[in-house]
Amino acid sequence: MGDWNLSIGTLSEGAQSRLADMLDNAKCGWRQLANVVTEEPRFRCSENEMTSCSLQVLSPTGSPSRYLLERLSERSCTLGFLLHCLKKMEHHEAVQYLTANVMERFQITVQPQAQHATEGGRVVLVCKAIGPAAMGYQWFKGKEEVSPLDITISTLRVSAILCVTTADRGMYSCRVFNLYHEVWSDQVHVKIGESGASNVFDVYPFSSYLHFLLFVKATDKVALLMGNMNYLHHRPLRAPMADVHEMTNLLRQLDFKVVSLLDLNWQEMHSAVTEFLLLLDRGVYGLLYFAGHGYENYGNSFMVPIDAPASYTSENCLWVQDVLQRMQERETSLNVFLLDMCRKRNLNDGVPPQPGQLKVTANIVFGYATCVDAEAFEVNKDDLSNGIFINFLKQRVMEDEKVTVMLDRVAEDMGRCEITRGRQALELRSNLSERRALTDRIQSSGCPETTSARNLQWAIAHVLPKSRNLQFDCGVTVQLGFAAEFSNIMIIYTRILENPKEIASCSAHLTDFTEGLDMDLKMSNQENLLDAGSLLPMEILLPAELPGLYTRLKGLQRLTKELTFTVCLQYKYTNLDEEVHERQTVTVGKPLVSKLNLHEPRLPRSYSASSSFDLHSFSHSSSFPEGFGPSFPASETSSIGSASTTWSYYSQPGVSATPSSPGKLNLPVEDDSPELFDSDAPQPLTTSKSLPHGQVEDLTYRFSNMHNFHSC
Known part of the structure; x- marks a missing residue:
């Protein structure tokens, strides 16, 4: 049985967000909950607090229900009293979810396996469990807890890695637990020092594994998202705006510094890439997403700007392989390209350009929305929604998996879609050798000046005027x-x-x-x-x-x-x-990106005529270069905001400007069906990009201290 005397705050982050989603409605939601909890006078919300709840929707990160739950948690409201109130409101969905979240027990789905290893080798023990709330874990040898060299957790997968000696022989098991329950895995026998192998996961020399441990973090994560819709000489597209918006919000949750741009001409695309490259450096993860018209000739991919002539060639477009080469010069740890565009051949092009010499690296991932010589389709609808690729990608991009594994799952999901089967399939190209994921944590480099300079360089393009x-x-x-x-x-x-x-x-x-x-x-x-x-x-x-x-x-x-x-x-x-x-x-x-003067030509390669310095050449002893400060006025430093959806907050008199709690974006939901489309009947497909508005999923956003709140 669960402990209903615990505070609301003991619920996991995901559980609180899910409850807030259920309560963010007018008929049976947070306002009704605020009325019911007044049974206990200490939980009564003041008029200002109720107003603050309402104003949470000023920010896409805000949720009135989440704000109310946090106020109740601060006053030590218990899970039992919350359940009582939800029952009184007759909010059956929330009652069922809360009961299951507190009461449901764990279940181990993958048990650790017996291992054979040589002395000094590496043993990997894996335990996989499912459960409703945040999990803790402990590994035991017999009855004694052991501390592996490294324990990694993906969504529900717990791996313990041991560098073993003969003294490590024995029986091992894993305890998975939370505040309410615990469950133990099977005990498995680890044999050390014997020749041969039986059920061996991996055995590596310790020195190789130590090298692996040193290079699995990102020093920073930066993304450039470009969506072209309103073409001057070509068919306009529908979905790039929704797709860029969706990807921006998702990547922000993963602590990416995101620059999101719509409808760029040739010069603006080139300048944007140059500015993007200035944010990259040794150890940084770089991600480029493009949604719009495109083509591919002889293995070379080209992104089409909105001012491309009717019979465009490579000279009128942005060459993806050239961007990759320039990214390699920055010594990034991960280069990800997500290209949501067609890959048909362009018969107007003659001899394809010859790329420069690419470095031999093992850190490149290409995710194409469609196959070679094929088109990327969208459902021909009037309302604004995600394209096909992003509709599937957004369901997987937050998974704590190697980026190639995550994209493989997206490809599998797309393959099960009846409407695109045989016409569009995601293609993945990669030489990524390490387990790098978009969810990897950021570990600052040894040069804090470089990190500060990168933060400021990004912030320059995201200054909002003060209210x-x-x-x-x-x-x-x-x-x-x-x-x-x-x-x-x-x-x-x-x-x-x-x-x-x-x-x-x-x-x-x-x-x-x-x-x-x-x-x-x-x-x-x-x-x-x-x-x-x-x-x-x-x-x-x-x-x-x-x-x-x-x-x-x-x-x-x-x-x-x-x-x-x-x-x-x-x-x-x-x-x-x-x-x-x-x-x-x-x-x-x-305001915003206008400070970068993207309309102005840039000098070749990584030098930018408009930017003040190059992070790549920033040394440990460097200070901020002279002239950098004036491009970021002191009067505007308090106005740094989110690249995509951070509101400049203005409150009513007497209402405090409180940063919003993490919560969902309040989207109108027309259909709760899990199906991709709202009808079983075949939908007309075009090489533009839109899906029914009601299919856009609610998401929880976290903007990593990038709130932009102002109160007059």
């Missing part, structure tokens, strides 16, 4: 807030914060933007994010008496000067019919 209040002569206060949807797309939110009694009605619109921005004026100043063209599928919950408007600015990489716009206030006095106008001009500098 601000504008005071107008009539006494109205207008608040501006800023959010980054992608590294080159920003959303501006305006709302009336204070309105004098003598003014009957007023509204604030944005106009007169700096030239060069990619924006549709018809979609500016909209009452919700979706009407403004935003991918973020949520509504910000603000009091009805404080309406707000959204404006979405695309193509910030083309901004050649500071962003300036006008706030136009329109209002009427109670005793006058005539509408009065006031205007204020606002300048917010160069």
